[in-house]
Amino acid sequence: MSDEVRKLIGGSFNNPGPFAGLLTVSLSVFLPFYLKKSFFISWIFLLFSIICVFILPFTISRAAWVSAIIAMIIYFVRNTRLIGLLTSNPFLIVILFLIGLMFSYFIYCLKKPSADGRIYMNKICINKIVHSKVLGSGLGTYCGAYGDEQLRYFLSDSYPDFPTDWNACYNKKNRLVADAPNRSFNEILRLGIEAGPIAMILFILIVIISCVLFLKNNNLYGYSFIALMVFCSFSYPLDYFIFRFILSILLAIAGTLASTNKNNAYSIISLSVIFIILLSICSFYISTVIDRKNAYTKWLDIQAKHDEYDELFANDCSVLLPIICDNQDFLYKYGLSLHNIGRYKDSNRVLYMGTKISSDPMFWNILGQNYKKIGNNDLAEKCYKHAFWMLPNRIYPLYLLAELYLDINDETKYIDIKTFIDSFVPKKENELTLFIRQEINKLEKTYRCP
Secondary structure, three states: OOHHHHHHHHHHHOOHHHHHHHHHHHHHHHHHHHHHOOOOOHHHHHHHHHHHHHHHHHHOOHHHHHHHHHHHHHHHHHHOOHHHHHHOOHHHHHHHHHHHHHHHHHHHHHOHHHHHHHHHHHHHHHHHHHHOOOOOOOOOOHHHHHHHHHHHHHHOOOOOOOOOOHHHHHOOOOOOOOOOOOOOOOHHHHHHHHHOHHHHHHHHHHHHHHHHHHHHOOOOHHHHHHHHHHHHOOOOHHHOHHHHHHHHHHHHHHHHHHHOOOOOHHHHHHHHHHHHHHHHHHHHHOOOHHHHHHHHHHHHHHHHHOOOOOHHHHHHHHHHOOOOOOOHHHHHHHHHHHHHOOOHHHHHHHHHHHHHHOOOOHHHHHHHHHHHHHOOHHHHHHHHHHHHHHOOOOOHHHHHHHHHHHHOOOHHHHHHHHHHHHOOOOOOOOHHHHHHHHHHHHHHHHOOOO
């Protein structure tokens, strides 16, 4: 899908995926309100529902489709005679089951590489939760923690001896599927990584309790809540304020349902837990919004006025560092700028901050370049290897290793890495990888091994 189409469909979201999620959450409450026909404006709900149904297919968001279908199935099961019809007609059950299988296969094949990537990401996330601390890695550190766990996955806790033992890791399944995500595609697993497994379990319990309260009281907002929670399992809606706001409102509604039974200890506990989680969400997201907006405006202005080799670029970025130190792109470009003007130690300080919140191996590549400039070739080599094994389908760290070995006149390691590069299969062979291969071939002409 082209950028123009994305912007046309996604609007201010700049991505049709989150926009599709908003349509799904809306549809899941509009349609039940219309079908109940207990409001004089029910036809307006029908109109909104038709608009949502019409736009949803164009978003090509499988997560949104599945969320809407699950919410509507639950609605029709609870409010129609669908169960009785199915039990009296086993043949219809078989037909619906086959339709479900065909639809599942269709949405999988629609974006097969993306689906395989999501499955792999969930696997890495679950592994990270198993290996993580009780309190998690810290809020906002999902990508950095993901990168650390991906490194663990490919290396099994230790660097293999180069090059004889590399193939065992290099040939590992999912090597070509792996990537460096800058977002989570499962909000529940993200919570487990950042806040720890206990917080994740508590959140799941809150979701279950809220669903029970909605369905028990036949509250129509419950279907919107179910759609949102399903969507959270396949996408990143809580990165957007509108979804955080909707989630808070829906949990508050569930809380009012619990409070109607004042003598019910279960309801009181539910309301207390919901109140605590809402308070936590609010305290986390309420920040210096105006200062951050001004900082991002200045950041865009800095990029427009100066290039990354200009000392003014680095000087202006130093003022913004305390405010937007959670922005991966800012930290990388600031660290790269410091590297370009020769402030290698300062660059490392900024880049190490970036490694905490990013899974992009380029941070480690520049760290290695800094150590190389300082004269610490051992740390430079470790950084290049770290960069490669975080994402062992990229060729650039191998090029940097080959260049390092020629710099230090280590002909044995250079020949080994060159042999490995010749048979290396990147995730995608393109003009850039071909250019890097050409540059590697030119190295021997520039650096003469003894």
